[in-house]
Amino acid sequence: MKGLLDRRLLVFLGKGGVGKSTLTAAMGRLLAARGRRVLLCEINARADDAIGSQARLPPALGLPAVPPEITEVQPNLFLCNIQPEAALHEYVLLKLKLERAVTKLLGNRPVRSFLRMIPSLSEVVTLGKLLHHVRERRRGSFRFDAVLLDAPSTGYGISLLGVPQVLLRSLPTGPMREDLEWMRAILVDGSVTAVHLVTLCEELPVSETLELSAALRDPLGLPRGLCFANAIWPSRFDASELRELESRTPSPVFETARRMQAQADVNRHQLARLRETLDLPIVELPLAFDAPDAAAVTARVQRQLEALLLHEAAAQASQ
Amino acid sequence: MIAALPFASRRLLVCIGPGGVGKTTLAAAIALREARAGRKVLVCTIDPARRLANSLGLEQLSGRETEVSLAGLGLVAPAPVPATRLETPGRLFAMMLDLRRSWDELIDRTAKSPEQRDRIYRNALYQHLAGALAGSQEYAAVAQLAQLAQDRDYDLIVLDTPPTVQALDFLEAPTRILDFLDNGAARLLLAPAAMAGKVSLRILSLGSGVIMKSLSRLTGLELLRQLAEFMLELSGMYDAFKAKAAEVKRLLGSAETGFVLITSPQPGAVDEALAFAEILRRGALPLRAVVANRVNPMPKLGLRESPEALLQILEQLPGELAGRLRTAVEDAESLATRDARELERLPRVLRIPRLEREVFDLDALVEVGDLLASAASSEKLSVA
Numbered sequence: 001m002k003g004l005l006d007r008r009l010l011v012f013l014g015k016g017g018v019g020k021s022t023l024t025a026a027m028g029r030l031l032a033a034r035g036r037r038v039l040l041c042e043i044n045a046r047a048d049d050a051i052g053s054q055a056r057l058p059p060a061l062g063l064p065a066v067p068p069e070i071t072e073v074q075p076n077l078f079l080c081n082i083q084p085e086a087a088l089h090e091y092v093l094l095k096l097k098l099e100r101a102v103t104k105l106l107g108n109r110p111v112r113s114f115l116r117m118i119p120s121l122s123e124v125v126t127l128g129k130l131l132h133h134v135r136e137r138r139r140g141s142f143r144f145d146a147v148l149l150d151a152p153s154t155g156y157g158i159s160l161l162g163v164p165q166v167l168l169r170s171l172p173t174g175p176m177r178e179d180l181e182w183m184r185a186i187l188v189d190g191s192v193t194a195v196h197l198v199t200l201c202e203e204l205p206v207s208e209t210l211e212l213s214a215a216l217r218d219p220l221g222l223p224r225g226l227c228f229a230n231a232i233w234p235s236r237f238d239a240s241e242l243r244e245l246e247s248r249t250p251s252p253v254f255e256t257a258r259r260m261q262a263q264a265d266v267n268r269h270q271l272a273r274l275r276e277t278l279d280l281p282i283v284e285l286p287l288a289f290d291a292p293d294a295a296a297v298t299a300r301v302q303r304q305l306e307a308l309l310l311h312e313a314a315a316q317a318s319q
Numbered sequence: 320m321i322a323a324l325p326f327a328s329r330r331l332l333v334c335i336g337p338g339g340v341g342k343t344t345l346a347a348a349i350a351l352r353e354a355r356a357g358r359k360v361l362v363c364t365i366d367p368a369r370r371l372a373n374s375l376g377l378e379q380l381s382g383r384e385t386e387v388s389l390a391g392l393g394l395v396a397p398a399p400v401p402a403t404r405l406e407t408p409g410r411l412f413a414m415m416l417d418l419r420r421s422w423d424e425l426i427d428r429t430a431k432s433p434e435q436r437d438r439i440y441r442n443a444l445y446q447h448l449a450g451a452l453a454g455s456q457e458y459a460a461v462a463q464l465a466q467l468a469q470d471r472d473y474d475l476i477v478l479d480t481p482p483t484v485q486a487l488d489f490l491e492a493p494t495r496i497l498d499f500l501d502n503g504a505a506r507l508l509l510a511p512a513a514m515a516g517k518v519s520l521r522i523l524s525l526g527s528g529v530i531m532k533s534l535s536r537l538t539g540l541e542l543l544r545q546l547a548e549f550m551l552e553l554s555g556m557y558d559a560f561k562a563k564a565a566e567v568k569r570l571l572g573s574a575e576t577g578f579v580l581i582t583s584p585q586p587g588a589v590d591e592a593l594a595f596a597e598i599l600r601r602g603a604l605p606l607r608a609v610v611a612n613r614v615n616p617m618p619k620l621g622l623r624e625s626p627e628a629l630l631q632i633l634e635q636l637p638g639e640l641a642g643r644l645r646t647a648v649e650d651a652e653s654l655a656t657r658d659a660r661e662l663e664r665l666p667r668v669l670r671i672p673r674l675e676r677e678v679f680d681l682d683a684l685v686e687v688g689d690l691l692a693s694a695a696s697s698e699k700l701s702v703a
Contacts (some may be wrong), residue, residue: 016338017588054594056587095537105533114546118538153338174539203677205339236643245644249632252619253648259616260647262675289650292657294586
């Protein structure tokens with residue numbers, strides 16, 4: 001795990017609802033606590049509005065609403081909610097240099113809709129903003145030591161990461177192509193980037209994880225990191241103990257024990273399947289049953305990750 | 320006879336909700352339940368995972384409607400006995416909406432000539448069109464759905480939607496596509512020569528030299544030219560697109576359509592579900608039911624409700640086993656308490672308890688459908 005913490009772009013990818021935001025937030029806190037300047041990014045198609053914030057990272061960090069622009073929320077820890085519309089504006093400004101020219105161009109409705117027809121433009125500018133911060137320098141050194149992405153869930157996440165490769169096949173030479181080339185170069189560089197998979201140990205998430213892993217290797221050719229097996233239910237009773245409970249406790253109590261163990265069995269079975277099939281190191285994270293909210297879950301996962309790192313360091317020292 | 324679900328009485332049910340909550344499974348369970356109640360039902364998924372296909376007893380879902388054999392349920396006499404239906408005349412069909420094919424079909428139906436269709440297919444940009452317009456995939460899927468609703472005689476079509484926050488876009492997709500086509504972009508951007516069908520670099524008359532220059536610094540001239548060409552092709556199909564989008568929009572808002580919001584009791588999922596509900600409300604789209612899947616049940620005999628009784632039971636057990644049992648009960652109570660607290664935020668939510676096995680087959684889908692029916696009847700949903 002340690003080696004992976006030195007990479008400057010860490011992507012957390014997986015199916016919806018598996019805990020990507022939790023992992024991103026916990027890993028971000030951990031790195032920031034170790035003195036690194038960390039930028040945590042998420043991507044939201046919609047700007048915040050009366051419906052409320054769609055942002056997932058602030059709740060995971062126990063924070064109230066955070067502005068979408070890069071904001072330092074604790075020493076060394078920065079948040080950014082990338083929104084395609086705003087990212088497009090930034091991108092155009094980067095190209096045209098003059099704010100007035102940008103306003104004129106993007107203020108023109110026909111031009112805006114014309115731009116929308118550019119294949120995957122929204123993905124290009126979104127990914128472009130993220131990767132810009134990976135290579136951005138301030139006074140000679142990198143502005144951020146690590147950029148972490150809480151990736152959109154499976155389908156969209158993978159198509160986002162694959163955008164440079166796919167577009168490079170069909171776009172004619174020109175400024176956009178040049179941008180896609182440096183973006184792709186960062187993504188495929190195993191000394192810079194690691195794509196971590198996050199999953200639950202259940203049938204469908206594990207299947208998707210295996211498919212994701214295969215797709216990352218080929219056709220995407222992106223460097224894979226770890227697989228986080230999240231929210232594992234502990235196994236507490238073996239078959240003979242369950243029989244003992246069945247005979248010695250009233251049925252509602254036995255039912256609870258059996259039900260809890262049934263879920264643990266599903267997890268154990270799927271974890272075994274993951275271990276058998278996936279060629280990545282797997283980090284097991286137990287479910288935090290009593291964590292009352294997202295921030296408490298993040299704190300728990302952060303402590304688990306810290307313990308794993310210490311354990312790893314101790315194991316290395318003793319070798 | 321099995322009773323129909325009270326919220327499924329409309330002709331088109333759209334299942335929406337955050338990812339990872341079991342939307343596809345519930346869509347299939349609703350469809351199966353309605354088929355058992357005697358209706359002719361189609362379930363459309365956009366989930367390429369094989370699991371739904373397998374749980375329906377099919378090898379794979381395709382872009383064509385495939386009938387699901389309900390024989391295994393003991394409702395229909397097995398072949399070769401000639402269709403002596405034991406209980407239900409209902410039928411279930413399943414298909415996968417192939418988004419790419421949806422677009423192709425849309426172009427097929429809309430193109431003015433085979434030549435125009437082929438020019439569009441060949442255009443490099445068309446290859447990426449699905450990604451180019453936000454929500455366009457969803458739009459194409461809904462357009463295909465509208466076609467099915469129009470052409471076929473299903474009593475009910477259940478649609479499962481994409482598993483991302485992006486799925487929110489599909490509700491607005493018809494409007495957005497209309498907006499995109501309706502703003503006169505083609506007329507303003509393309510020179511008269513181009514409108515007459517002559518394609519060259521000079522077809523672009525992008526309002527002013529400044530804008531043209533700015534755009535080309537962004538994209539390069541060659542991409543601009545390709546874009547202009549493509550826009551020219553599409554602009555010819557404008558009226559047909561517009562009619563289709565309006566039809567889809569009408570269908571989604573009509574009395575024939577209802578939405579089922581599916582979530583899990585996880586805090587993040589409930590937040591997203593509330594956002595979905597708000598979007599439906601704003602669009603005046605009818606929310607027919609809110610379903611929470613995989614809810615952790617409260618132990619019937621636990622530390623919170625009846626601590627003395629449980630402690631007495633624990634005393635009878637070997638210390639170590641008693642300790643583990645106690646932790647298990649505490650953990651179950653923590654989860655159930657958290658779920659109950661989260662679900663209070665959702666109005667009239669139907670709770671489906673977490674099943675002990677994963678849903679792999681028709682029998683499990685029947686079980687989910689039955690749980691849904693009993694939750695609905697205890698919530699006393701009106702049939703109106």
